[in-house]
Amino acid sequence: MSIDLYSIYLSDYMDNVYKWLEDQGIKYIALNGYVAIRYTIRISNNRIDLVKDSVDQMIKVVLSNGYNVMTSVIKGLYEDYKSVLENVVKTVKSSKRGIKYTPPSNKIELYDVYPGGYDPSVFNVNASIDYITHFMDDLSEIFERVSGSISIKGIKHIIKTSYGREGEYKLTSVLLNLRGFKDKGFTYTLNRAATSLSKLNYDSLLEEAREYASINYNxxxxxxxxxxxxxxxxxxxxxxxxxxxxxxxxxxxxxxxxxxxxxxxxxxxxxxxxxxxxxxxxxxxxxxxxxxxxxxxxxxxxxxxxxxxxxxxxxxxxxxxxxxxxxxxxxxxxxxxxxxxxxxxxxxxxxxxxxxxxxxxxxxxxxxxxxxxxxxxxxxxxxxxxxxxxxxxxxxxxxxxxxxxxxxxxxxxxxxxxxxxxxxxxxxxxxxxxxxxxxxxxxxxxxx
Amino acid sequence: MVNPNDLAEYMVEYGLARNFDIVIARYQNVIAYNISIVNGEVASTSINRTNGLGAKLIYKGVNIHTSTNIFSFESVKNRVEEALAKAKAYSKDKFRYVTFYEVESTDISHVVKEDKPFIDYKDELISDLMSLDDEIKEYAKIDVLTRIFNIHAFTEEKYITTSEGVKVYSKIPRILLHYRLVSKAGDKYISRDGFLGGSGGIESIEYESLKSDVKSILDTMYNIAFKAVNIEDGEYNIVIGNELSGLIAHNSVGHAFEADRVLGMEGGQLGESYVSKNDLNNVIASEEVNVYDDPTLPSLFGYYLYDDDGIQTRRRTLIKDGIISEFLHNRYTASIYGIPSNGSARAESYMDEPIVRMGVTYFEPGDRGFKELIEEARYGIYIKNVSEWSIDDRGVNQRYVGFEAYLIDGGEIKNPLKYPVIETTSNIILKSVKALGDDLRLYPLICIKGEPIQRIPVNIGGPHILITKIRVLRR
Structure with a gap:
């Protein structure tokens, strides 16, 4: 799976939406585009219950004509975006009082890629399955049973505004949430977030589980x-x-x-x-x-x-x-x-x-x-x-x-x-x- | 433009062609309006649409859920192919083998009508709330610093089609009004949140009921500030109000009776259950207690007729005469029990797999009038509603902090009490039920569960209930 491949259509879509919003006479426009690849592997009682994945695109607009702000999220780049945004535009145009909205006027382009913040290796679902399977095996020596999940996200975020801010970046994120069960209500949750599987630090997590699970009191x-x-x-x-x-x-x-x-x-x-x-x-x-x-x-x-x-x-x-x-x-x-x-x-x-x-x-x-x-x-x-x-x-x-x-x-x-x-x-x-x-x-x- | 229902059909057709055993495809489109009114001004507005295709695919027992919101036959084909590649790679011993109980084909369309569609009448609702804001300032005997009204109106349109020939189209509009009031008396603040809503148009927000609830909150705030006294820690007979009986029905019964929790499948998420798989037909509550979950009750927030596995739902009898009668199931958990699903599979969006959820969970009313319950309590506490509640992840250890609460003495309601705290367990509370009132009120609630968290609309409720010998603490 490639996050960039999916973003090609998104860019065209964003261009159309942006032009349409400009034509409506909106003063301040921030148009965000997202491509997201997600998957979650759910386990309970030492077995994998479900693998779920999704590939999604969405836009989010933040609009104002000088007072207050109106937002709209459209998940699913269906061609009839106007049917949603027409109502948004109408509300923005009718907003003539409230808190003043004044975006900064200096232009900034933001295209840096965060070092290490995007690791496409996370899209290898087999690697995640192997990882969590291995973890379950190791934890089964410590706990009677293990439940939880590993969740992976890859996101590309693009922005274009009417006040000179433009940019894009990509991120990946991994969240491990495994809960070990011993007898008489003893449970312990191993929870860690990182930008890749390798950064979760498997050995350290296992050591943490061993340390807590070995505390043996009634x-x-x-x-x-x-x-x-x-x-x-x-x-x-x-x-x-x-x-x-x-x-x-x-x-x-x-x-x-x-x-x-x-x-x-x-x-x-x-x-x-x-x-x-x-x-x-x-x-x-x-x-x-x-x-x-x-x-x-x-x-x-x-x-x-x-x-x-x-x-x-x-x-x-x-x-x-x-x-x-x-x-x-x-x-x-x-x-x-x-x-x-x-x-x-x-x-x-x-x-x-x-x-x-x-x-x-x-x-x-x-x-x-x-x-x-x-x-x-x-x-x-x-x-x-x-x-x-x-x-x-x-x-x-x-x-x-x-x-x-x-x-x-x-x-x-x-x-x-x-x-x-x-x-x-x-x-x-x-x-x-x-x-x-x-x-x-x-x-x-x-x-x- | 491709018809998304055709894409759902294609997902089933292509899935079968690629040798999946079962395919349940769903087009789900949710349009949501959010309007926030803060201290008499519209502070924010948003319109969001979540629109896409999701499918549960079973290949030789391996359970895959895939989704996309890229509306093309190519995209659907890619999702199915990737699901197949995964399923083939993972057919090994670390996976739980999934089977589904067979269902009959059906073809049905179900649309909930709005008497006053939100999109056409939203200005009327906003105007009503602005008027209420003015009324609050006039009515309150203390300074109400914060008045927030959040309107969440959303219409969920679904088309479910399965490889067994099930085809269900539904469209259900819903509205939830959340309000928050914060008042000040001296250097003390008092806050309280409330909810109102249902399925349908803005007629779901009954203005007179809202006004009455809000005025009651303002009176209680005044009482807490100037009249309420602390209660001594100890055991009391308690008459609980509709909201609190609903929370107990939801927490101690509804969640605990979700079969996936009973089977330990939510262990890393919402948690497991104090009820075990073999507890069916065991006594769990006093014999006066009957608890149901009935999503088919019209006009309610948690209303639906077909679940997201394409199964027709019905009233589920969770507790009958104090005995565990039935758990809530989707097709997966039902297959483990070897029974048909009772239609409890729900998914927040196309991205989510349908998991076991409640609809409208409530204690069945009894035959006592409110006065009779108070008289029967003799000495104790009346807790009409709560300002804080929580429960542990097995559905046992729970806490409710009273908001509007009074001492009961000599079988009569006396002075207001300040934040009495019930902290007890499900076993104790369900077995302590002595009498149930003849009234029934249901409240909307957003319930969370799953991974990532899925938020779905439900109702909770019940009558006034007398529970006895319950420990109460002061906050």
């Missing part, structure tokens, strides 16, 4: 208490995802984010950085520009513990009097990828610092009781471990972590260990972090 229901908690990168990814969405200019402007009025304020007890950098080497979902043609770049949301930026597109840059951060998303400014870093300690030092607490390897089903105040709970998904005297002693299931997103960062104990890229099953954000220690989290359970 699985108990968790004890309700207030704990110091160490989150693995996968567990903390869920929190970073909600942080990202609540830092979107849309959630601030709409008035429901707990981070309203905190710009420039110290929001973390440690001098951490949280940033997005789709061009950073190793980012498993690289990108050169957003859907308005604004360059992706390193954008610090939190710098040295201080909230330094919201996530913005062209529309919301006007509201917040800042430049767009290059985060034009589905409809609103949206986090693309997020990286947590900062001074970090040895893993042993973090465990000693926590001394008495718990290690949580995966959470999900995060639900906000009060989104404006940032109060929420997340449910334990895989095995958790008790930390006693700085070492792992015992394991548990059934925990629910009662948190507040502001307090999580105010109560940071520290970061430790290797930083890795992950993406939990129930979020759509790739994040990179290491182990994260957080103080003062109330743990409850339905098992009582």
């Amino acid at each position: 699985v108990e229901h968790v004890e309700e208490s207030v704990h110091k908690v160490i989150f693995t990168p996968l567990a903390f990814s869920n929190i970073l995802y909600y942080l990202g969405t609540l830092l979107s200019g849309y959630s601030i402007y709409s008035g429901y984010s707990p981070f309203i009025d905190l710009l420039g304020e110290e929001i973390s007890s440690k001098p951490i950085n949280i940033y997005d950098d789709p061009k950073e080497e190793g980012n498993p979902y690289p990108s050169l520009f957003d859907e308005e043609g604004i360059e992706r770049r390193r954008v610090y949301l939190v710098k040295d513990g201080v909230l330094s930026s919201y996530i913005l597109n062209i529309l919301y840059r006007g509201v917040f009097k800042q430049e767009s951060t290059g985060h034009a998303g589905p409809e609103y400014p949206y986090p693309y990828t997020l990286i947590l870093d900062g001074e970090h300690m040895d893993v042993d030092d973090l465990f000693n610092e926590v001394k008495e607490g718990i290690l949580v390897t995966n959470i999900w089903n995060t639900s906000f009781a009060n989104i404006r105040e940032g109060t929420f709970s997340s449910t334990q998904r895989d095995i958790g471990f008790y930390i006693r005297k700085g070492s792992i002693r015992g394991c548990f299931i059934g925990a629910r972590l009662n948190m507040n997103i502001i307090d999580v960062f105010r109560n940071l104990i520290g970061l430790a260990g290797e930083r890795v890229w992950v993406k939990p099953w129930d979020t759509d954000l790739y994040t990179k972090s290491n182990l994260v220690g957080v103080d003062n989290i109330r743990v409850t359970t339905g098992f009582w």
Whole structure:
């Protein structure tokens, strides 16, 4: 399969759509074209259930006549695009008030290929089948059974705008999500994202699985208490995802984010950085520009513990009097990828610092009781471990972590260990972090 | 222009010519309008179309799903050839052998009519929501800082054709209204989200019902800010409202009874089930409990008549008199049980394989009036609706945080309570049901499952229900 082969027709199609939009008298046009090749191999109980693939083309238009913005995604380059876009154009033309929309005026052409961000070897489905089959065999020595998937994407993104931004890039992305099951509810999820199979680091993943699975204690229901908690990168990814969405200019402007009025304020007890950098080497979902043609770049949301930026597109840059951060998303400014870093300690030092607490390897089903105040709970998904005297002693299931997103960062104990890229099953954000220690989290359970 | 239905037919024809055992091809076209109104202004609008061909192909037991949105015979041929090459290469012991129960041929067309088509009446809906925004400001006794109304109107058109002669055309328009309110009292904020919707045109959004729900939320916000008290941790009799009984039907029964979860096939995704394959006919709830999943109920958000395997659906009896009666199946899981599918296969888009999903899941109402339930509770809590809920990935350990909630004392509703938390298990909650009300209300919900995640429209619901001796915590 070749992503370039499929994009030939897309280019012609985009030319037709662009000309038609110009003829309608639209002032600001950003026309995105995508070609995507995807496949997923699903397994359960040590068997492959399904191989699925797709070859798709789509366009996305972002249009404005000076106030507000209108978007449209057309998946399937059917010839009657006008039947959809006529309604879009009509709405854009009738929009005469709202937030001012002012794209940058400088011309930029973006055609660089991200180094290592596109590896066409991922399109060899047989290699992925062999990879996951091999993995299942190795994991079957550690776990009773394995379920999960490997998902591969290859995407080509082309953009043409009425304000001088043009470009294209290609990316490939691989996501491994395998869950091992032992007896009495002991489960552990191996999750890693990269731009190719070889970068997933098979040996290191297997070692990680062995390390966790070899911890041999009776699985108990968790004890309700207030704990110091160490989150693995996968567990903390869920929190970073909600942080990202609540830092979107849309959630601030709409008035429901707990981070309203905190710009420039110290929001973390440690001098951490949280940033997005789709061009950073190793980012498993690289990108050169957003859907308005604004360059992706390193954008610090939190710098040295201080909230330094919201996530913005062209529309919301006007509201917040800042430049767009290059985060034009589905409809609103949206986090693309997020990286947590900062001074970090040895893993042993973090465990000693926590001394008495718990290690949580995966959470999900995060639900906000009060989104404006940032109060929420997340449910334990895989095995958790008790930390006693700085070492792992015992394991548990059934925990629910009662948190507040502001307090999580105010109560940071520290970061430790290797930083890795992950993406939990129930979020759509790739994040990179290491182990994260957080103080003062109330743990409850339905098992009582 | 090539007719996409012809391409679906060609996919079946070419698949059979290339010796696939079964081909289920689907043309799926979804047009979606999204309008967001924030604090009285239209903040964004989008129109999206997702349009393509997907097919499930079985070759000597190997299960392949392929899709494309390149509309040409050449493209379809390429997808089938690539599927065949994969299936031949992978017919080995690491694959699960798939068989399908046979079905009879059928040819049917099914279109849901819109009394007030969204495209023609959207301005009326926007105008109503703008008026409601004004009413909120006038009505609320506290400062409502954020008022968001998100309209998601989408029409799903499908043509399913299979190698066994099934041909089903359907067109179902749906609307979902999500709203979010945030208020402020002193230095405290209170927030609450709500949903309303159904299948059909904008008549699915019943304005008076919406207005009533919103006013109730505003009253509750005031109560939480100024009148509500915390409840002491302990065991209580609880009367739960329609929304909460619906969430329990969805979480503790619907998801847990999806046969693919029961069989462990979602283990790396949504999760497995606390119910095992051999639990059919076992007691799971008190004998008052009957739970159904019925996608054939008209006008609802989760409504459909034929599933994406081309199977006619029906009301599924999940729990009858407290006993597990039936699981939800697609053709794949049904074949493992050696029974016909009960029509639960659904796919979000042409790119997705149809997996086992719910439609409209609810507790069957009983015979008690609301007052009778409160009197029967004597001392306890009435939780009308919730602001937070979650459940673990086996459908056991669950939590519901009450939003509008009151103390029940002496068989009467007393003062409002602040965020009482139910944290319990499915086993406890289903067996604690003592009486069911005679009312039934159903709510729309977007349900997630699969890999990548597939979002599909469903309904949840039930009557008011009295559950006893349930542990409650303060938040």
